[in-house]
Amino acid sequence: MTSTLTAPARASRAGAASRAARSTTLLGVLGFATFLALLEVIPRTGLISPDYLPPLSRIGVALAELTGEAGFWTAITDTVQGWFLGLVIAVAAGIAAGFVIGTIPVLREFTASTIEFLRPIPSVALIPLAVLVFGTELRSVLLLVVYAAFWQVLVQVLYGVQDVDPVAQETARTFGLNRWARIRHVTWPTALPYVLTGVRLAAAVALILAITAELIIGAPGLGNEIGVAQSGGAVARMYALVIVTGLLGVAVNLLARRLERWLLSWHPSLRREVAA
Amino acid sequence: MRFARRGTRAILAALALPLILLILWWVLTADSESYYLPPLSEILAAVDDVWLRSDRLSVDVLPSLLRLFAGFLLAVVMGVALGVAIGSSRRLRAFCEPVLEFLRAIPPPVLVPVLMLVAGIGDTMKVLVIVSGCVWPILLNTVEGVRAVDEVLVETARCYGLRGPARLWHLVIRSASPQIVAGLRQGLSIGIILMVISEMFAASNGLGFSIIQFQRTFAVTEMWTGILLLGLLGFLLATLMRLFERRALNWYFGLRQAQRGGSR
Amino acid sequence: MSIMTQTQNQTDTRTEVLLDVRAVRKVYEGHGRSVEAVRDLTFAVARGELVCVVGPSGAGKTTLLKCIAGLLAPTDGEVVLEGAAVDGPPPGMAVVFQEYGRSLFPWMTVRKNVELPLKQKKLPKARRAELVHQALEAVGLSDVQSAYPWQLSGGMQQRVAIARAIAYEPHILLMDEPFAAVDAQTRADLEDLVRSLWHRLGVTTLFVTHDIDEAVYLGQRVLVLSASPTVVLDDIAVDLPDERDQLTTRSSTRFAELRAQVFAQIQRAKKHRAGADHA
Numbered sequence: 001m002t003s004t005l006t007a008p009a010r011a012s013r014a015g016a017a018s019r020a021a022r023s024t025t026l027l028g029v030l031g032f033a034t035f036l037a038l039l040e041v042i043p044r045t046g047l048i049s050p051d052y053l054p055p056l057s058r059i060g061v062a063l064a065e066l067t068g069e070a071g072f073w074t075a076i077t078d079t080v081q082g083w084f085l086g087l088v089i090a091v092a093a094g095i096a097a098g099f100v101i102g103t104i105p106v107l108r109e110f111t112a113s114t115i116e117f118l119r120p121i122p123s124v125a126l127i128p129l130a131v132l133v134f135g136t137e138l139r140s141v142l143l144l145v146v147y148a149a150f151w152q153v154l155v156q157v158l159y160g161v162q163d164v165d166p167v168a169q170e171t172a173r174t175f176g177l178n179r180w181a182r183i184r185h186v187t188w189p190t191a192l193p194y195v196l197t198g199v200r201l202a203a204a205v206a207l208i209l210a211i212t213a214e215l216i217i218g219a220p221g222l223g224n225e226i227g228v229a230q231s232g233g234a235v236a237r238m239y240a241l242v243i244v245t246g247l248l249g250v251a252v253n254l255l256a257r258r259l260e261r262w263l264l265s266w267h268p269s270l271r272r273e274v275a276a
Numbered sequence: 277m278r279f280a281r282r283g284t285r286a287i288l289a290a291l292a293l294p295l296i297l298l299i300l301w302w303v304l305t306a307d308s309e310s311y312y313l314p315p316l317s318e319i320l321a322a323v324d325d326v327w328l329r330s331d332r333l334s335v336d337v338l339p340s341l342l343r344l345f346a347g348f349l350l351a352v353v354m355g356v357a358l359g360v361a362i363g364s365s366r367r368l369r370a371f372c373e374p375v376l377e378f379l380r381a382i383p384p385p386v387l388v389p390v391l392m393l394v395a396g397i398g399d400t401m402k403v404l405v406i407v408s409g410c411v412w413p414i415l416l417n418t419v420e421g422v423r424a425v426d427e428v429l430v431e432t433a434r435c436y437g438l439r440g441p442a443r444l445w446h447l448v449i450r451s452a453s454p455q456i457v458a459g460l461r462q463g464l465s466i467g468i469i470l471m472v473i474s475e476m477f478a479a480s481n482g483l484g485f486s487i488i489q490f491q492r493t494f495a496v497t498e499m500w501t502g503i504l505l506l507g508l509l510g511f512l513l514a515t516l517m518r519l520f521e522r523r524a525l526n527w528y529f530g531l532r533q534a535q536r537g538g539s540r
Numbered sequence: 541m542s543i544m545t546q547t548q549n550q551t552d553t554r555t556e557v558l559l560d561v562r563a564v565r566k567v568y569e570g571h572g573r574s575v576e577a578v579r580d581l582t583f584a585v586a587r588g589e590l591v592c593v594v595g596p597s598g599a600g601k602t603t604l605l606k607c608i609a610g611l612l613a614p615t616d617g618e619v620v621l622e623g624a625a626v627d628g629p630p631p632g633m634a635v636v637f638q639e640y641g642r643s644l645f646p647w648m649t650v651r652k653n654v655e656l657p658l659k660q661k662k663l664p665k666a667r668r669a670e671l672v673h674q675a676l677e678a679v680g681l682s683d684v685q686s687a688y689p690w691q692l693s694g695g696m697q698q699r700v701a702i703a704r705a706i707a708y709e710p711h712i713l714l715m716d717e718p719f720a721a722v723d724a725q726t727r728a729d730l731e732d733l734v735r736s737l738w739h740r741l742g743v744t745t746l747f748v749t750h751d752i753d754e755a756v757y758l759g760q761r762v763l764v765l766s767a768s769p770t771v772v773l774d775d776i777a778v779d780l781p782d783e784r785d786q787l788t789t790r791s792s793t794r795f796a797e798l799r800a801q802v803f804a805q806i807q808r809a810k811k812h813r814a815g816a817d818h819a
Contacts, residue, residue, distance in 0.1 A: 027370035035375045052394045113290040114297065120465060120514035121507040124472045124484075128491030128499050133312050212385040212469075216476050223386065230389035238393075242386050249381025428642035431611055435635045436657035436708065446656060450647045527647040527688055534690040 054236040062236035063243065072225070079221035079248070082138055083203075083210040086145025090206065091199055094150050098157025098195075103187065108158075119155065123148035123209060124216075131217055141213040141221070148209045149202035156201070160194025161187055193264055200256035207252050211245055222248070312496060319500045326501050332486060337505075340483040343399055344471045347406025351463055355411045356456060359418025360448060369419065380416060384409030384470055388477045402474040402482075409470045410463035417459030421452025454528045457521050464517055468510055483509070558744050559585040559608070559712055563617035566603050577603045579769035581617075585712075590738050590745045592755035594802060595765030596810050601748045604770065605716045608746070609635050622711060631661075634705035638717040640698040644689040650676070651685040654704045661708075675707035678737060695726035699733070706737060712744045719754070728786050731758055735784060752806065756780075756798045757789060764805040774805045 039056040042048055050058075066072045101107045123144050130140040164187050172182045214223025222245055229238035298316075305315045327333060362368050362376075387408050388401075395401040425448060433447045449456070475484030487502035489495075522529075566578040577600040585591050595601050606612035608619050610629040619626040621633065634657075637643040644653050651672055658668045676682050679699040689697050698718055705713055715734070719727045731754060738745055749755050755762045756778060764774040780794055789795055 024370040027367060028374045031371035032374045032378075034371075048394070109289045110293050114293045117294065117511055120510040122465070122468045122472060122510045124469050124476070125487070125503045125506040125510070127472075127476065128487050129312070129503065131491055132494075132496065132499075208383040208385065211383045212473060215385055215388070216473060226386050226389055230392070235393065238389060242382060242390060245386050246378055246382035249383060250378060253377075253381060426642050428637055428639045429645065431606075431609075432635070432637065432643040434611060435609060435629045435633065436704075437629065437631060437660045438656070439660070442660060446645065446648075450645070453647070527690075530688060531646045531690045 051235065054239060058236045059239045059243065062234075063240040066237065066240055066244070075220065075222050075225045076244070076248075078138075078219075079210055079214065079223070082141040082145060082213070082219070082221060083207050083252075085138075086142045086210065087149055087199075087203055087206045089142065090146045090149035090202055091153050093146070094153025094198065094202070095157055095195060098154050099161060099183065099187070099191075101154075102158050102161030102191075103183065115151075115154070119151045124212065127213070127216055130213070136217055136219045138219065140217050141210055141219050144209045144213045145206045149206040152202040152205055153195070153198040156194045156198030157191060160191030163194065164190045193260075196260045196263060200253075200260060203252050203256045204249070207249055314497045314500060318497055319504065322497045323501045323504070326498050327505060336481050336486045337483055339399075339481055340471055340475065343402045343474075343482075344406060344467055347403040347471075348410055348464060348467045350403070351407045351410035351414055351467070352460065354407070355414030355459065355463070356418050356449070359415045359456075359459075360422055360444070360452075362415075363419040363422025363452070364448070369423075376412075376416065380412035384412075384466060385473050388470075388474050392478060397478040402471070402479070405474045406467050406470045410467045413462035413466065414456070414459040417455040417462070418452060421455030422448055424455070425451045454525055457525055461514075461517050461521070464513060465510075468513065472506065556587045557584045558587040558589075558622060559746070560620040561604075561608065561617075562620065564604070564607055564614045564619060565616040566600070566607060566612070567615045576769040578607070578614075580771050581765075583763055583772055583775065585744060585746060587711075587744055588742050589760055590735075590747065590758065591761045591763060592759030593746065593748045593763045593765060594750065594752055594755040594806070595770065596767050596806055597750055598768055599750075599765045599809070600768045600770040601750070601765065602716060604765075605635075605714055605746075605748050609633065609714055632711035634708045634710035634713050636698070636701050636705050636713070636715045636718045638720050640694060640701050640718075640721070641690075643701055644697060644704075646688065646690055649686050649688055650681065650692075650700050650703075653689065653700060654707050657704065657708050671707045671709070672703075675703040678706065678740070679703045679733060693726075694722045695730060698722060698730060702730075702733070702737070706741060706743070710743060712746065715745065715747045717749055718747075720750070727754075732786065734758060752799055752802045753790070756795060756802060757784060757786075762798075762802055764802055764809070766809045773809055774802075776801060 036056055039053075039059075041055075043050040043053045043055045054062075101111055126144055126147060130143045134140040134143065168186050168190075169182065172186045177185065210221065211223040213219055214221035215227050216223075218224055218227070222241060226238055226241045226245075229235075229241060302316045305313055306317065308315050327337075362372055384405070388405050391401050391404045391408065395404055429447065429451065433443055438447060471482075472484035472487075475482035476488045479485040483502065483506060487499060487506065490499035490502055561581055561583050564578060564581045565576070568575045568577055581604060593601060593604070603612065607614045608621075608626065610619075610626045610633075613627070621630050624630070645656070648656065654672045654675055655668055658671060663671070672685075673682070676685060679702050681696065681699055681703060684692060684696070689700055692700070701718070719730050722730065734745070734747070735758060737743075747755075747758055749758075759778050762774075762776045762778060763772055764776065765771070766773050776798065778798060780789060780792070780798070
């Protein structure tokens with residue numbers, strides 16, 4: 001039995017909700033402040049040697065110094081460039097391949113095992129090959145980023161194309177829509193939420209791989225800067241760079257979510273994410 | 277008859293493309309003079325020498341797998357325990373969420389140099405690196421799963437006196453298990469990546485170490501065998517994970533199908 | 541001791557009050573405003589009785605039931621079960637919820653679902669097996685013990701929930717609109733099942749419903765609730781013969797009269813509420 005809420009009840013629920021939201025924000029701020037305080041206090045008390053983990057204030061100073069260096073901004077640009085280019089290529093290839101494979105049943109049947117085999121191959125296995133063939137160029141980074149991000153998009157697109165309502169397909173067919181028009185007006189709108197989920201997952205993976213490639217291969221970028229700072233013993237600087245990569249990660253997540261919400265504002269249903 | 281034919285077709289569909297690709301690879305590289313792309317026949321011939329007839333399986337592959345296993349297991353314990361705690365309390369969740377959101381956004385490989393400072397370049401560091409990367413998807417998925425436990429089920433459990441460890445296992449963890457397993461799957465694939473990276477960055481043994489050594493000494497054919505082995509390993513671990521998932525979540529797939537098929 | 545043993549005639553035990561609901565009031569506190577869902581509910585249920593609670597939708601029936609089940613604390617007043625005030629789910633109580641699909645554990649087989657509460661009670665294994673067997677047989681599900689709930693139809697799932705409740709050997713059985721989500725034919729079968737189980741086990745039953753016919757058909761007494769904020773409007777003794785069946789009972793004159801009486805009360809309750817809304 002559901003008790004119908006009267007108007008004042010609804011108003012009071014809304015009031016309670018906004019109050020709860022405010023206390024959530026407050027707790028979150030408090031939590032973050034605690035985290036920052038721990039980062040300052042733990043090294044100062046010597047629980048972890050400040051040689052290994054400098055107090056937050058020292059990391060802050062290093063961060064401030066970084067922002068004054070031209071090289072730091074170049075490194076960020078390099079990382080973002082590798083991430084973005086790789087992501088765009090992976091997304092384009094993933095969508096194209098996903099739609100072709102997904103809409104043609106025979107192809108789907110005959111590629112399933114290959115996809116299942118190639119997908120779990122760790123992209124870092126390609127590192128030595130990338131180094132040999134491309135050296136420390138951007139193309140090395142792109143190879144890793146594209147390989148890792150491509151599967152994320154492809155798998156989601158395949159889920160999405162599979163999710164198309166057969167009744168809608170039949171209806172479109174009876175209205176005389178040709179294959180291309182059916183893809184445009186039936187398949188694409190159904191698959192779009194999945195595509196965007198794929199893009200969001202791929203964006204996160206692409207950033208990880210871009211920075212990994214820089215760190216291991218030595219391609220220019222934030223990852224490389226971290227490696228240099230570590231081997232040079234510039235501990236505070238290294239932590240500052242790690243924080244920057246974290247902030248970049250948060251920015252990528254927020255951006256991807258914003259994009260998703262913006263492009264799906266028309267979408268009638270809130271869709272369950274396919275756990276891939 | 278019909279069933280048998282369908283079975284044959286399924287096997288054909290599963291094997292056709294991989295076979296075609298392998299044959300293509302074999303044929304196209306047969307006369308390869310390319311330094312980077314030795315003939316597949318040579319690569320396969322080298323597998324025996326490089327991995328099977330040497331002690332590399334026990335000296336390199338086994339330690340890698342043990343570190344992966346230890347790190348993954350630790351991450352599962354920590355991730356599920358913390359996830360259940362955070363997921364069960366609205367206040368704790370509000371308190372932790374921004375910090376978790378930041379920590380999980382840090383690309384795990386950058387923690388390799390950080391943890392090297394604290395824990396040296398031994399096994400401890402590598403296990404810690406694996407833990408620090410695997411734990412986030414497991415933790416965050418567990419939190420989501422625990423949050424989504426059905427309210428009616430919670431009340432049912434209360435009415436029938438389900439408390440303590442029994443409640444934790446029969447209600448909370450089982451109910452969150454689809455999300456937990458999704459987290460395990462994501463965590464495992466990150467774990468493999470970190471296993472390799474931690475060895476490529478600094479190590480004296482391990483699969484990742486061997487592969488990067490081959491590359492540095494320009495032993496290209498040997499390097500290719502390593503890449504193949506690593507790929508195979510990734511595939512095998514993913515398959516094991518899937519088998520586990522089928523077993524553990526049998527009820528969930530059935531439930532989903534029953535819901536989709538409408539009420540009977 | 542079997543759960544199937546015939547208990548003494550209900551009239552002998554009518555004197556002993558098992559459940560006593562005393563001036564229960566429930567106010568939901570919101571931000572600066574409060575909503576009174578239940579105003580003043582007082583009634584008693586004797587041991588062995590089968591009482592139906594009926595009221596218009598939005599009458600706070602679920603609130604009342606949750607207060608009795610110890611899932612919700614009343615703002616004022618108290619619920620007394622077997623002489624002890626309820627301040628949490630009491631051990632001698634079993635509840636059957638409306639949402640059968642959500643109150644069974646989907647990762648457990650039918651047998652495990654019925655057995656779990658018994659394990660919690662720390663009953664020995666043999667005793668558990670006996671109770672599970674008897675309960676499943678009583679609801680006619682002996683042959684699907686190892687199926688999962690989601691493999692069964694809605695009506696069968698609700699039978700599993702009922703089996704779980706009776707295997708628990710409760711002193712009181714609460715049922716919250718248990719048949720609201722099943723089709724009419726299944727519903728009739730389940731109503732007869734509840735009657736026959738009550739006859740055989742003699743377990744005190746409080747059955748909440750919004751269906752007037754169901755309340756009259758099942759109950760020895762029918763409590764009619766007002767719209768929210770809820771009070772008891774009427775307490776009607778159902779003087780139909782003890783042996784009831786869907787065809788003759790429902791077509792009897794007395795059934796029609798009782799039905800009309802309850803219906804009139806419910807209409808009054810609705811009108812009262814409409815008036816209150818306009819005021």
